[in-house]
Amino acid sequence: MRRRSRRKRAVQENHERWLITYADLITLLMIFFVVLYAMSQIDIRKYDVLAQSLHFEFRKSDTILEMGSGVTGGLDPAKQPKPAETSEKVDDPDKERLEEKKKQMEQDLQDLYKVIQSYVKANHLEQLVFVADTSEGITIRLSDKFLFDLGKADLKEDASPVLARLASLFKQLDNTISIEGHTDNLPIQKGGTFQDNWGLSAGRSLAVLRYFVDQTKLEPKKFKIAGYSDTRPVAPNTTEANRQKNRRVEITVLRGR
Known part of the structure; x- marks a missing residue:
């Protein structure tokens, strides 16, 4: 147990x-x-x-x-040494000269605009010469009424005083000057010097250029020319008055060049 x-x-x-x-x-x-x-x-x-x-x-x-x-x-x-105080505007002689040159060129353009306006008014040329300050520069629009005969590119004697006055003003400028020829949309008559409006517009801008270079002895490198035919009208080619406005030579003193 x-x-x-x-x-x-x-x-x-x-x-x-x-x-x-x-x-x-x-x-x-x-x-x-x-x-x-x-x-x-x-x-x-x-x-x-x-x-x-x-x-x-x-x-x-x-x-x-x-x-x-x-x-x-x-x-x-x-x-700690204090950092030298820096001016917000960095002195750059070349940049300053460039800015001064631009300002002077712009002032010259404004003076040119005023002188041409005064000349047009003094000689009652408002119907033949139009001046405008555009984004490209100072544009002087010359009617073909006192520049050329219809369908031709030979300068009339009446054109000499106006072109001579413009040449005297251009001598004081360094800007590039553009000369453009324009026509209406009417076709050129057969048997003439030019086959079409392209040739006529280019011939008219060349005639104005030759006057400035040959007669007034301006430097050729200041100019450039073009002929635009009827591709850049300032008014519809529906009436004779509008076509007259489109037959023109535009001289533009280019801005900033």
């Missing part, structure tokens, strides 16, 4: 004793984290006082860097 009771007690031994150790470990960990949490609650005021004190002590100490301050060697703004 005794042997059986001993065996029964051996079988009933507790195998979960390890849970006690595990529970103790968990308890210790919880206590550890509670302590950490308690230590993490910083007094803001005390922290600021400490930070200011440390900052003051480090900043007042001698630095190992030139022009620095404090042990940390930070740069002291008071010891």
Whole structure:
């Protein structure tokens, strides 16, 4: 009977004793984290006082860097050389000369515009000469009424005074001068000098150019010419008055060239 009771007690031994150790470990960990949490609650005021004190002590100490301050060697703004004051406008002699030249050229164009307007009014040429200040430059529109006979490109004698006056003004300018010939849309009569309006418009611009170069001795390199036929009308070619407006030579003193 005794042997059986001993065996029964051996079988009933507790195998979960390890849970006690595990529970103790968990308890210790919880206590550890509670302590950490308690230590993490910083007094803001005390922290600021400490930070200011440390900052003051480090900043007042001698630095190992030139022009620095404090042990940390930070740069002291008071010891730094002030940068040289730079002007917003950089002095560039070439740029200044170019700007002055542009201003002078623009002033010359405005003076030219006023002089030609005064000349046209003084000589009652409003119906024959039109002057305009455009984006390209100062444009002088000359009617073919006093420049050429119908279908021809030979300058009339009446054209000389106006062209001579323009030449005297052009001598004072360095700008490029464009001469353009224009016609109406009526076809050229057969048997004439020109086959079509292209040839007539180009011949008329060339005749004006030759007057400036041969008669008044202006430099050829100042000019460029073109003939546009009836492709650039200033009025619809529906009436004789409008066609008369389209038969013209335009002389433009180009801006900025």
